[in-house]
Amino acid sequence: MNFLLTDEQKMIRKMVRDFANNEVAPTAAERDEEEKFDRKLFDQMAELGLTGIPWPEEYGGIGADYLSYVIAVEELSRVCASTGVTLSAHLSLASWPIYTFGNENQKKKYLKALAEGKMMGAYGLTEPGSGSDAAAMKTTAVKDGDDYVLNGSKIFITNGGMADVYVVFAVTSPETKHKGVSAFIIEKDFSGFSVGKKEKKLGIRSSPTTEIIMENCRVPAENLLGEEGEGFKIAMKTLDGGRNGIAAQAVGIAQGALDAATDYAKERKQFGKPIGSMQGISFKLADMATKIEASRLLTYQAAWRESEGVSYGKESAMSKLFAGDTAMEVTTEAVQVFGGYGYTKEYPVERFMRDAKITQIYEGTNEIQRLVIGKMLLAD
Numbered sequence: 001m002n003f004l005l006t007d008e009q010k011m012i013r014k015m016v017r018d019f020a021n022n023e024v025a026p027t028a029a030e031r032d033e034e035e036k037f038d039r040k041l042f043d044q045m046a047e048l049g050l051t052g053i054p055w056p057e058e059y060g061g062i063g064a065d066y067l068s069y070v071i072a073v074e075e076l077s078r079v080c081a082s083t084g085v086t087l088s089a090h091l092s093l094a095s096w097p098i099y100t101f102g103n104e105n106q107k108k109k110y111l112k113a114l115a116e117g118k119m120m121g122a123y124g125l126t127e128p129g130s131g132s133d134a135a136a137m138k139t140t141a142v143k144d145g146d147d148y149v150l151n152g153s154k155i156f157i158t159n160g161g162m163a164d165v166y167v168v169f170a171v172t173s174p175e176t177k178h179k180g181v182s183a184f185i186i187e188k189d190f191s192g193f194s195v196g197k198k199e200k201k202l203g204i205r206s207s208p209t210t211e212i213i214m215e216n217c218r219v220p221a222e223n224l225l226g227e228e229g230e231g232f233k234i235a236m237k238t239l240d241g242g243r244n245g246i247a248a249q250a251v252g253i254a255q256g257a258l259d260a261a262t263d264y265a266k267e268r269k270q271f272g273k274p275i276g277s278m279q280g281i282s283f284k285l286a287d288m289a290t291k292i293e294a295s296r297l298l299t300y301q302a303a304w305r306e307s308e309g310v311s312y313g314k315e316s317a318m319s320k321l322f323a324g325d326t327a328m329e330v331t332t333e334a335v336q337v338f339g340g341y342g343y344t345k346e347y348p349v350e351r352f353m354r355d356a357k358i359t360q361i362y363e364g365t366n367e368i369q370r371l372v373i374g375k376m377l378l379a380d
């Protein structure tokens with residue numbers, strides 16, 4: 001067993017950290033305040049090769065591993081969780097299912113453009129009436145000549161309105177429940193596709209979250225992803241990896257909050273000495289650092305397992321569960337270390353605390369992660 005990063009992983013971490021500090025961090029507070037998405041940052045990520053980290057070069061990627069990818073999401077999220085999830089949704093949720101289940105034509109047409117950042121991707125599973133119970137979706141897809149005609153709407157779509165390509169799930173055979181779900185690749189310009197309401201959110205405010213609407217949306221049959229009826233499995237397998245991307249986001253948010261709190265504890269003096277010299281604060285920092293390290297190890301392990309081709313669904317659910325809860329706890333404690341100043345927008349910790357909350361909710365609530373882990377334990 002070897003816990004050291006390879007030279008390539010270290011190089012990617014340094015590259016992303018420099019990019020995050022120099023290009024992403026300076027505008028993070030302003031983009032959060034104004035709920036403003038900056039496509040230029042996505043384009044810059046593409047120039048660095050981040051939009052296609054784990055895909056082979058023939059599909060526009062840089063041929064690195066999943067550990068490098070989660071390190072990238074972590075480093076971005078250390079300064080801006082919105083930028084972290086932009087990459088995570090693009091790569092784990094939209095590109096991964098095309099890489100894994102797409103045919104050669106779909107990979108050449110979509111995966112390559114996604115990997116090179118010429119297209120941005122998104123994923124549409126959740127509906128107003130089906131969140132945790134994903135199989136209860138109502139969006140339908142009916143074959144009509146060379147097309148499928150989709151009707152329904154999806155909500156809480158990360159990268160919604162900004163993405164060029166959406167991987168969307170719809171019911172092709174209602175009588176067979178989850179076995180009647182199919183997956184489709186939808187381009188934003190397909191007739192009958194539109195973007196609906198944009199959510200106003202507590203956190204990750206510079207990452208757009210929207211509704212998408214399919215109203216007699218015509219999707220060429222060649223854009224069916226995988227086989228008809230294979231959609232639910234594709235959705236679940238996609239989330240297996242996606243959840244580890246969210247774990248990485250949570251680790252990054254928590255680390256950003258710890259770094260800020262540690263610096264502050266060294267500078268801020270009360271009772272004639274730095275507050276960090278008092279155990280009330282230093283013990284807090286120690287607990288925060290320990291839980292972050294445990295979260296990071298779970299996250300890196302799940303990514304490593306995916307690269308090695310061994311099962312990682314349970315480990316990924318565990319990493320999201322633990323890292324999400326840790327991010328919420330650590331960011332709340334970071335605000336506490338800052339006291340009254342932490343509650344203001346003068347420091348970044350209140351943003352980290354607002355951003356952390358979503359990591360316990362999306363890509364399956366942490367209650368659903370427990371369900372997934374429990375089912376897998378009992379099936380072993």
Ligand code: CAA
Pocket residue numbers: 089093123125126131132133134135156157158178232233236237239240313361362363364365368371372
């Ligand atoms: N891999 C492969 N197959 C899987 C699987 C997996 N990880 N999980 C389930 N399946 C298969 C099962 O084997 C079963 O197949 P068979 O019928 O052939 O045996 C089938 O799927 C149904 O499985 P379950 O009976 O376990 O399904 P369920 O209806 O009880 O639901 C669930 C299981 C885990 C609760 C699932 O519905 C779920 O994950 N819910 C949460 C959904 C979610 O995470 N949504 C987030 C959307 S993305 C997002 O957040 C927005 C964003 O943009 C970031």
